[in-house]
Amino acid sequence: MLDSSDYRAIHLEFLPTPPASREVTTLESITLRRHYSRNTLLRIVILAVLAAGVGIWKFELINTVYFKDQLTQVGLVINGAILVLFLIGLLRAVSILIGYMREESALTRFIRNVETRPDSDPLRGVRTGSMIARRYATLRRLHAARTPINQNALASTLVASESTRNSLPRFINNILILTGVFGTIVSLSMALVGASDVLENAISATGMGMVIHGMSTALSTTITAIVCYVFFGYIYQRLTDAQTNLVSGVEQVTTTYLIPRFQIQTDNVLYEFTGLIQSLQGLVDQLQKSQAGFESAQDELADTLGMYRDKMDGLDDHLDTIKQQLRSGFRLRDDDA
Secondary structure, eight states: OGGGGGGBBBOOOOOOOOOOTTOOOSOBHHHHHHHHHHHHHHHHHHHEEEEHHHHTTTHHHHHHTTTTTTTSSSHHHHHHHHHHHHHHHHHHHHHHHHHHHHHHHHHHHHHHHHHTTTTTOTTOOOOSSSSHHHHHHHHHHHHHOOOOOOHHHHHHHHHHHHHHHHHHHHHHHHHHHHHHHHHHHHEEEEEEHHHHHHHHHHHHHHHHHHHHHHHHHHHHHHHHHHHHHHHHHHHHHHHHHHHHHHHHHHHHHIIIIIIOOOOOOOOHHHHHHHHHHHHHHHHHHHHHHHHHHHHHHHHHHHHHHHHHHHHHHHHHHHHHHHHHHHHHHHHHOOOOO
């Protein structure tokens, strides 16, 4: 019984300004029912209110079946035991769902941090003991220790750890219907005792009353067990679905965001090495162009030096000419000059 509100997914796609109703990513779509546990808790409350309303509405019938004209306390004890088991399992399921509701909130916050603040701490505002925070810390330690990351092992460990939390609800879900069978057997045994008394005394009102009481108790315990089993079976199914939804979300986030950040794959290394080779090729091309520019500058400098040398040679001739003219003009001897 899943409605459309349970399938509100975090759609992650590249957009410059994402709408508030959607989460975005540049890689792939992550399907996470963000409020699945909260919706389950609301349904439990609604079912409890409906059960209380039916109990008040049919109080006379319930009083007749369970409390009126009871010769022994066997029916009350067995029905009470069934209800106690049901309530214990229900309280445990509610506590687990509350924890899962917090985990879903932490996972949603982590995704939002990674998408909107890629350069900041992704655990900002995320509860330290949450699943995603523990997974992030584990991957960071493995990366720091230069240890290969095996996501399958991490996923199996998480599933096994979460399965232990459901052990009590699973146990109660398995034995709840058996308590009704047990009550039926006990009540039929009482009826047989009453039938034996009837056979011994042809006019035994007590024996006949015990037969009727035993049959009534057998029916009441069976009804109690079946009703509790149906309600608890639905709640237990929703609990396992919430667990699956949360674990699936953690693994999708690990695959989409964390593994590319911490895991070093052979393909990634080859890809990065190819990029490095291309960068080096571009650098070599630039160096060759620079070398060609240096050679051109060297040729121009050599030409400039040659021209300067020629001009210097011409300057010496001019100086000699000036000296001769000065010597002739002032009628100087060579030693006076």
